[in-house]
Amino acid sequence: MPHIDLPEDLPGISAGFAFRPGTAKPMRDLAHILLHEPNSLTPGERELIATYVSSQNDCYFCQASHGSVAACHLGSGETVKQVKADFESAPVTAKMKALLAIAGKVQQGGKRVSAEDVARAREEGAADTEIHDTVLIAAAFCMYNRYVDGLGTWQPRDESMYAQMGRHLAEHGYRKPE
Numbered sequence: 746m747p748h749i750d751l752p753e754d755l756p757g758i759s760a761g762f763a764f765r766p767g768t769a770k771p772m773r774d775l776a777h778i779l780l781h782e783p784n785s786l787t788p789g790e791r792e793l794i795a796t797y798v799s800s801q802n803d804c805y806f807c808q809a810s811h812g813s814v815a816a817c818h819l820g821s822g823e824t825v826k827q828v829k830a831d832f833e834s835a836p837v838t839a840k841m842k843a844l845l846a847i848a849g850k851v852q853q854g855g856k857r858v859s860a861e862d863v864a865r866a867r868e869e870g871a872a873d874t875e876i877h878d879t880v881l882i883a884a885a886f887c888m889y890n891r892y893v894d895g896l897g898t899w900q901p902r903d904e905s906m907y908a909q910m911g912r913h914l915a916e917h918g919y920r921k922p923e
């Protein structure tokens with residue numbers, strides 16, 4: 746049950762966005778830039794970071810929706826499940842494992858990211874922009890997760906809804922259609 750009077754027919758972050766469209770636009774734009782626009786990390790890799798952080802924050806809506814987007818980009822949901830369970834043994838690159846380690850540290854608290862974490866990422870081929878974007882995706886998803894859960898939004902357990910949402914977001918991104 747939402748803590749405030751949110752639209753009853755909209756799940757998760759969509760309800761908060763409908764309640765305050767003025768704050769929704771910059772939040773959607775940030776997600777679009779971080780997750781959808783061209784970047785040296787693939788959209789699937791960036792969605793994995795968002796999914797992993799959301800799973801660590803125990804935000805069901807965000808981990809299910811972004812996990813579905815990642816699965817669309819990656820061609821399967823199996824890697825998404827493995828990353829959420831134990832990214833170090835998941836079938837992702839060593840660079841991605843190093844970036845997920847940084848994302849996990851950001852989720853716990855930004856000051857937990859160490860020079861050693863960054864050095865590991867660089868040794869595995871991560872560029873400064875990729876390290877930057879990993880930190881920003883992780884920080885942004887801590888905000889998005891707390892927004893969704895802090896409002897007590899409706900978070901359906903219908904996997905087919907998340908699969909449909911994932912296909913739409915993978916294809917069109919995060920900006921609201923005009």
